[in-house]
Amino acid sequence: MAPRALAATLDTLPPSQADAAAPGPARLRDLYRMLANVRQLDTSAVAWQRQGLIPGYAPMLGQEAAQVGAGFAVDTTRDFVFPTYREMGVAYTLGLNMVEYMSTHKAIWHGGLYDPVASHFAPFQAVVGGSVLHAVGWAHGQTLNGASPDGLGVGLAFLGDGASSQGDVHEAMNFAAILKAPVVFFVQNNGWAISVPTEQQVAGGSVAARAAGYGMPALRIDGNDVLAVLDATQRAVAHARAGLGPVVVEAMTYRRGPHSTSDDPGRYRTLDDEKIDGGEDPLRRFRSVLVEQGVADAAFFDKTDADAQTRADEIRDGVVALESRPGSEMFNFVFQESTPTLGAQERQWREESEHV
Structure with a gap:
């Protein structure tokens, strides 16, 4: 599979005044800490499934920058996130109780034991494209309620390139554009709809290109660059918050692991394919940025990695301790x-x- 272009499409969104400044050293370090924590929990969760601690899991290896960057742009006092089953990194970034989040992967409860209203993170689901309609409905509700002096609450609908081929997503984008709903369609194009490569199931060359048909602006960005993702999501959210309607953000990334722990990617791609198409590892890439800018050193990275392992172990203990819920x-x-x-x-x- 040939490398995919990263050129912007309909790049008409200016940076918001509030978010125009580049992240300072402390924020850069926070971004890396979150990337490291998400990576460690993700790899740990795969190991838990192999050990029989949880029955299934949808890995997100390689998509950390897309999820953490997008999560950092969310204002949880007024915005609302509508995830798929693969947004563990977004949930972690927003500060959810990860034991409660992982309860679904242990089949203790559907949608997670966390409180969606308090966390502004909707129950995640396995219906491909289903949550996108929910996001548009919630976002339209914000326009009906009227904007506050600081603008509208924004719905962030997460979906994959495979989900973009679902009829539900067409309906959601169409109604969002007609209603000028404050919603951002955040597409993680990880190269694969389970075993089908993107170019075999997305007509028009990209998901972002489809936005023009709905009269929406779109940003097609490097999803392995956490700073690029943060900037694009902030701009998209600012556009929607101002009442200017929906935006499509297509983050070009790569799913380095299986679609789920029941999937064998060796049936449809080789390790060489993964190395060629996967590009540079998002964490290694951002680590180089921090070193070059002189805002982090080896001691910082060592402590960050150790803390991430400790936190993953704590979450594991919490997941193991989860008991069955009353069937009623x-x-x-x-x-x-x-x-x-x-x-x-x-x-x-x-x-x-x-x-x-």
């Missing part, structure tokens, strides 16, 4: 008010499972 909870969060059908299902379940 499956009926509690379906509707705001129960229905006769749901009540009948609950009664039947109790008779068969709890013998009451």
Whole structure:
């Protein structure tokens, strides 16, 4: 598979005044700490699945810069994130309780045990493209409620290049453009829709190119450059927050591992393909930037790596300690008010499972 171009498309979004300044040394170090923590937890989670501690996991190796950079641009006091099943790095960056987040991977609870309302991080789901519609609905609600003096709350809808081929995503982008909903469609183009390469399932050359058909601006960026991702996401969010409508951000990255822990990427690509197409490792790349700018040294990196391992071990202990939830909870969060059908299902379940 040939390397993919990284040229910007419809690059009409100016930097916001609030975010125009380049990150200072402390923020640069914070970005690297987060990258290191996300990388360590991701590789640890794969090991946990191999050890039988969790039944399944969707790795994000190689996509750390795309997720951390985007997460750093979120204002959790007013914005809302709508993830897929692979946004562990965004969740970590936003400060979610990672034991509660990982509860779904242990099959303890669907969508995570964390509080979506408090965290502004919606329950993640396995329906490809499904959360994108939710993001547009939430974002349109912000326009109906009216903007605050500081602007609108913005919905960030995460999706992959494979999901961009789903009808739900077309509907979401179409309605978002018509309604001028404050939503950013953040596409992590990691090169593969499970086993199908992007060029075999995305017509038009890129996902960003499709934005023109909806009258939306788009940014196609290097998703392995955490600073480029942060800048692009800040600009996109500022555009949407000002009431100017939705934006597409396509972060070109690469999924270095399997689609999930049940996938064997060796069936559709070789290790040489991964080395050629994967590009430079996002962490190694940013580490070089910090060294060149003189804002971090070997002692900083050693401590960061050690702290990341300690934190991953703490999360592992928390995941191991998770116990099964009461089965009756499956009926509690379906509707705001129960229905006769749901009540009948609950009664039947109790008779068969709890013998009451």
